[in-house]
Amino acid sequence: MAKGKRTKADGQPNRKAERRLGLKELADYVGLAPATVSLVINGSSVADTIAPETKELILAAARKFDYRPNFFARCLRTRRSFTIGVMVPEVSEGYNASVLSGIEDHLLQEGYLYFVASHRFRPDLIEEYAQLFQHRSVDGLIVVCTPWHRSLPFPVATISSHHSVKGVTRIVLDHDRAAQLALEHLMQLGHRAIAFIKGQAFVPDTEVRWNAIVKAAAQMGLAISPKRVAQIEENSPSPHLGYKATQEFLVRGEPFTALFAFNDICAMGAIRALHEYGMRVPEDVSVLGFDDIESAGYQTHGLTTVQQPLREMGKTAAQKVLRRIVNGKEDADRDSAQILFEPKLVIRETTAAARRQPGKRKPLVEADP
Amino acid sequence: MAKGKRTKADGQPNRKAERRLGLKELADYVGLAPATVSLVINGSSVADTIAPETKELILAAARKFDYRPNFFARCLRTRRSFTIGVMVPEVSEGYNASVLSGIEDHLLQEGYLYFVASHRFRPDLIEEYAQLFQHRSVDGLIVVCTPWHRSLPFPVATISSHHSVKGVTRIVLDHDRAAQLALEHLMQLGHRAIAFIKGQAFVPDTEVRWNAIVKAAAQMGLAISPKRVAQIEENSPSPHLGYKATQEFLVRGEPFTALFAFNDICAMGAIRALHEYGMRVPEDVSVLGFDDIESAGYQTHGLTTVQQPLREMGKTAAQKVLRRIVNGKEDADRDSAQILFEPKLVIRETTAAARRQPGKRKPLVEADP
DNA sequence: AATCGAATCTATAACGATTTAGAAATATAT
DNA sequence: ATATATTTCTAAATCGTTATAGATTCGATT
Numbered sequence: 001m002a003k004g005k006r007t008k009a010d011g012q013p014n015r016k017a018e019r020r021l022g023l024k025e026l027a028d029y030v031g032l033a034p035a036t037v038s039l040v041i042n043g044s045s046v047a048d049t050i051a052p053e054t055k056e057l058i059l060a061a062a063r064k065f066d067y068r069p070n071f072f073a074r075c076l077r078t079r080r081s082f083t084i085g086v087m088v089p090e091v092s093e094g095y096n097a098s099v100l101s102g103i104e105d106h107l108l109q110e111g112y113l114y115f116v117a118s119h120r121f122r123p124d125l126i127e128e129y130a131q132l133f134q135h136r137s138v139d140g141l142i143v144v145c146t147p148w149h150r151s152l153p154f155p156v157a158t159i160s161s162h163h164s165v166k167g168v169t170r171i172v173l174d175h176d177r178a179a180q181l182a183l184e185h186l187m188q189l190g191h192r193a194i195a196f197i198k199g200q201a202f203v204p205d206t207e208v209r210w211n212a213i214v215k216a217a218a219q220m221g222l223a224i225s226p227k228r229v230a231q232i233e234e235n236s237p238s239p240h241l242g243y244k245a246t247q248e249f250l251v252r253g254e255p256f257t258a259l260f261a262f263n264d265i266c267a268m269g270a271i272r273a274l275h276e277y278g279m280r281v282p283e284d285v286s287v288l289g290f291d292d293i294e295s296a297g298y299q300t301h302g303l304t305t306v307q308q309p310l311r312e313m314g315k316t317a318a319q320k321v322l323r324r325i326v327n328g329k330e331d332a333d334r335d336s337a338q339i340l341f342e343p344k345l346v347i348r349e350t351t352a353a354a355r356r357q358p359g360k361r362k363p364l365v366e367a368d369p
Numbered sequence: 370m371a372k373g374k375r376t377k378a379d380g381q382p383n384r385k386a387e388r389r390l391g392l393k394e395l396a397d398y399v400g401l402a403p404a405t406v407s408l409v410i411n412g413s414s415v416a417d418t419i420a421p422e423t424k425e426l427i428l429a430a431a432r433k434f435d436y437r438p439n440f441f442a443r444c445l446r447t448r449r450s451f452t453i454g455v456m457v458p459e460v461s462e463g464y465n466a467s468v469l470s471g472i473e474d475h476l477l478q479e480g481y482l483y484f485v486a487s488h489r490f491r492p493d494l495i496e497e498y499a500q501l502f503q504h505r506s507v508d509g510l511i512v513v514c515t516p517w518h519r520s521l522p523f524p525v526a527t528i529s530s531h532h533s534v535k536g537v538t539r540i541v542l543d544h545d546r547a548a549q550l551a552l553e554h555l556m557q558l559g560h561r562a563i564a565f566i567k568g569q570a571f572v573p574d575t576e577v578r579w580n581a582i583v584k585a586a587a588q589m590g591l592a593i594s595p596k597r598v599a600q601i602e603e604n605s606p607s608p609h610l611g612y613k614a615t616q617e618f619l620v621r622g623e624p625f626t627a628l629f630a631f632n633d634i635c636a637m638g639a640i641r642a643l644h645e646y647g648m649r650v651p652e653d654v655s656v657l658g659f660d661d662i663e664s665a666g667y668q669t670h671g672l673t674t675v676q677q678p679l680r681e682m683g684k685t686a687a688q689k690v691l692r693r694i695v696n697g698k699e700d701a702d703r704d705s706a707q708i709l710f711e712p713k714l715v716i717r718e719t720t721a722a723a724r725r726q727p728g729k730r731k732p733l734v735e736a737d738p
Numbered sequence: 739a740a741t742c743g744a745a746t747c748t749a750t751a752a753c754g755a756t757t758t759a760g761a762a763a764t765a766t767a768t
Numbered sequence: 769a770t771a772t773a774t775t776t777c778t779a780a781a782t783c784g785t786t787a788t789a790g791a792t793t794c795g796a797t798t
Contacts, residue, residue, distance in 0.1 A: 022754060033778045038756060046757080049775055068504050072450075073754035075441040076783045083484075091460075092470040092663060092680075101461040101487075108486060113505060115452075115482045118473060135437050136482060239667045268667040275669060294461060295664035298608045298637045300644060311461075391784055402748045407786060415787080418745055442784035445753045 021065055030061050037062075041069070075137065084114045084321060085133035085141045087126070091118050093237045094264065094293025095310065099144050099159060102314025110322055112139075119146065121202050121235055140321035144314075147204055155324035157317040161204045169320045170338045171313050175208050178306050178343040179216035182260060182288055185304075185345055187220060190354035191258035191286060196224065197245045197270065198231040199262035206262070209290075213260070228256055232266065242269030250277045257285060257354040264289035264296045264305055271301075271350065282352035292346050302348030309341050316341075390434055399430050406431075410438070444506065453483045453690060454502035454510045456495070460487050462606045463633070463662025464679065468513050468528060471683025479691055481508075488515065490571050490604055509690035513683075516573055524693035526686040530573045538689045539707045540682050544574075544581035547675045547712035551629060551657055552585050554673075554714055559723035560627035560655060561591065566614045566639065567600040568631035575631070578659075582629070596623055601635065611638030619646045626654060626723040633658035633665045633674055640670075640719065651721035661715050671717030678710050685710075 027034040032054070039047040040058045047055070061067075075081050084107055088096040100116070107114050115133065119125035126146060133141055140155040148161045148168070157169040164170070186194055196213065199206035217224050230248060232241040242261055249256065250273065259274075261267035267289035271281050279285050281301065289296060292307035316339060396403040401423070408416040409427045416424070430436070444450050453476055457465040469485070476483050484502065488494035499519060502510055509524040517530045517537070526538040533539070555563055565582065568575035586593050599617060601610040611630055618625065619642065628643075630636035636658035640650050648654050650670065658665060661676035685708060 023756095024754080034755080035757080035778055035780090036776090039777090042756080044757085049777090051776065054776080069756095070445070070754045071505055072441045072444040073783085074756075076439070076445055076754085076785090077756045079783085081441070090470070091473060092463075092466040094461075094664070097461040097466045100485075101459070104460060104485065104487060113484045113486070113501070116469075116473065116485060117477060117482070118470075132482070136440055265667065268664075268669075271669055281669075295463070295637075295667065298634065298664065300637075300640055300650075300669050392786095393784075403784090404749075404786080404788095405747055408747090411786080413787085418747090420746065423746080438786095439784045442753085443786075445755085445784085446786045448753085 021067060023067075023069065026058075026061060026065060026067050029065075030057055032058065038069075041067075079137075081137045081139050082112050083136070083138050084112055084318070085129075085136070085138040086114050086116050086144065087129055087133075087141065087146055088116065088118050088144045089121050089146060090237055091116060094295055095291050096144055098293060098310035099314040099317075102311030102316075103142055103318045104314075105311075106315045106318035106322075110318075112322065114142075121146075121200075123147075139325050142314075142317045142321060144317075145204060147202065155321045157321045159313050159317050162208050163204075164337065168337070169317070169324070171317050171320075172208075172338060172340060173205075173308050173313075174340045174342055175205075175212035176215065178290075178308075179209070179212035180219075181343060181345040182290075182306050183213070183216050183220055183222060185347070185351065186258050186260070186286065186288065187222060189258075189286060189351060192222065192354070193228070193256045193258070194222070194224070195228040195246075195249055195254065195256040195259045196230070197242060197259070197261045197266055198229065199266075200232055200235065202235070209262070227252075227254055232262065237265060239265050239269030239272070242266030243273045244269075246270040246273035247277075250274075250279075258288065258351070259285060260288045261290065263291045264293045264303055267296075267303055267305070267350070268299065271303075282350050284355060286351040286354070288351055296346075297348065299350075301350055304348045304351040305346050307344040307346045309344070313341055390436060392436075392438065395427075395430055395434060395436050398434075399426055401427065407438075410436075448506075450506045450508050451481050452505070452507050453481055453687070454498075454505070454507040455483050455485050455513065456498055456502075456510065456515055457485065457487050457513045458490050458515060459606055460485060463664055464660050465513055467662060467679035468683040468686075471680030472511055472687045473683075474680075475684045475687035475691075479687075481691065483511075490515075490569075492516075508694050511683075511686045511690060513686075514573060516571065524690045526690045528682050528686050531577050532573075533706065537706070538686070538693070540686050540689070541577075541707060541709060542574075542677050542682075543709045543711055544577050545584065547659070547677075548578070548581035548585035549588075550712060550714040551659075551675050552582070552589055552591060554716070554720065555627050555629070555655065555657065556589060556591060558627075558655065558720060561723070562597070562625045562627070563591070563593070564597040564615075564618055564623065564625040564628045565593065565599070566611060566628070566630045566635055567598065568635075569601055569604065571604070578631070596621075597625055601631065606634060608634050608638030608641070611635030612642045613638075615639040615642035616646075619643075619648075627657065627720070628654060629657045630659065632660045633662045633672055636665075636672055636674070636719070637668065640672075651719050653724060655720040655723070657720055665715075666717065668719075670719055673717045673720040674715050676713040676715045678713070682710055 023034045023037060027037045037058050040050060040055050041062055086100065086103060088100065090096055115138065117129040119129060130150060134152060138154065141152060143156065143158045143161060145160045148158050149163050149165060151165050151167050157171060159171045161170065162172065198210050214224065230245040232245055234241050242265065259270055261270050267287050271287050274281055274285055281287050289303045289305035292305045296303040296305050392403045392406060396406045406427050409419060409424050410431055455469065455472060457469065459465055484507065486498040488498060495515060503521060507523065510521060512525065512527045512530060514529045517527050518532050518534060520534050520536050526540060528540045530539065531541065567579050583593065599614040601614055603610055611634065628639055630639050636656050640656050643650055643654050650656050658672045658674035661674045665672040665674050
């Protein structure tokens, strides 16, 4: 009787998915040395002088058996892992998620995979993960929104870190321009009494952004009252921090017609606090965010915000790191160490012309007409 | 003269960070065979009979030079990569980001790293990434919210996929319970004219969730009018889909007092459409979301929604996969193939008692008192 | 004194590729 | 006819571990 399926008995098992073959077996099959096969498959320049028919023979066989060189064996020899480490404070947050998305697009497209590790701003974890990535032999590292001072034996790009470290490419927003855009917008709407919420001290953007704001305000002749400046402290990505900061302004009775929050999350908390206090946004108080994370536009009242091109920044970081990996040291010097991205003001629905009387509180219960 | 720094000429360069040493060098240093050192460092059971002093000698040397076995060499031998592949539709979306976060917590804690790849529901990418992960020799795979039919030669766990595949652990929400919670809530508030927005056909949860809703409605004696059921089609995570679907209900003049959206993003779009149409949420229409993504609570009016324990689900997926990696096949049978998670109704501010006259539209411009 | 069994450690063969220097055969130049 | 290139391919040495099957030594047992 004809056997459709071969039995277990016949030498090589074929039930177990033919147990993927290796270079050696492939070489045996075509009757050539493993070296030759490797050379041809890798398109090495040494293989330039190999007879075209031979090449085709090898390639055909490789295709036939769907041969794939063992990844680790190759890494071991070539010292290349085609893997990039990515360090973020947190994955489940709009800012980082957008950046990650940009990073991923480029990396996968170029045949790289990446590891993610989130450190929640814990310095010990930052250090630990840096080591871990190094031990895992990543070809490069991208560090997002993280205090970073180290130089490593492979290309590193930072996004929104501001320390200048030898050999690391810094990708940052033009904060001067951002501050200018924001304040200009607010002032044009007639706001003078502007409250500010600064980011946490351990967030790298905090200082730079604040300095830019102070500078821009000075240039525009806007006075910043220290009483209208708050700083969030807690280590959390929750809007509750912005909520509390705003509440404090409110209970202190500090009058303001506009509020510029450190980021969108913070702005969302602020808006909620304002609402609860009986103030309407933007009729009574204008609120301006920063980042333009995805959910900023999803708000019932779209958040007006200073947009960072987060995906672009991620993509560029990936590009720079990859380029330096393939070009080696030479590229390190050619490339400028810092790359500036331009912010964009996205005007939605939380900013409007200033009221005449700053901070005048609307009655909690409106008289029913 | 005394040389503080050795020059390049002296054999091994020491400027270049001592160029990390290998097992061999370490073995030479302690005057033992590489095998011995390896055994001791790995705490192999073969090393049980090795003299304690010897062990300590080796360990001390390893510590002194901060020896770390080359990762690839080890992978090559042991066939273990301590790496898990994670497949998601998209990273920059609340649902996936939360799940990822849960996955990461557990994985890193257990000494694993993970690759992420997002397929945007493109079947070719799903297949391609599956191969890619396999080629990269991941020890396991976690698949999130993805149509999945394959069985692979390593442990796989799916989250919110509903196909039963041999050898894959399915982690899913108890949709029957979810539907019951949601409809109960709405009905208790007096809603009978409820509109529904179904998810895209290619999203695995869509069908299961809808069937659960139909079943629960039948049990509760609630009639679902086909005219009040919409389905989003487009492949995008934007709230605009929910916006459009709601708009269509509105222009068709279909009366409803409540709307149950496929997910939170969709609900946000719906709310915006309602507002633009002059209907207040929740006074005129109640809106109920699904998932409880982070930004659901950040809305100016917190979104009432059916919560999925996303982080937990991610964590459990990671646990199951790791356990099956270390326990091997035996575990595959002991574990039940499906793990059910309980939803929770999170009541915030977008649901309220039904109005007497469903769908009565508020004048676009209110008479100023 | 010969044998046995622990106790300690090691030699060596994988793991699966890449890469360098060069072998063998053939063609070309002198 | 010999020397020199050229073409085509290969042997063998890594890469840095781990794992298996012993080799040695030494005191205890018969």
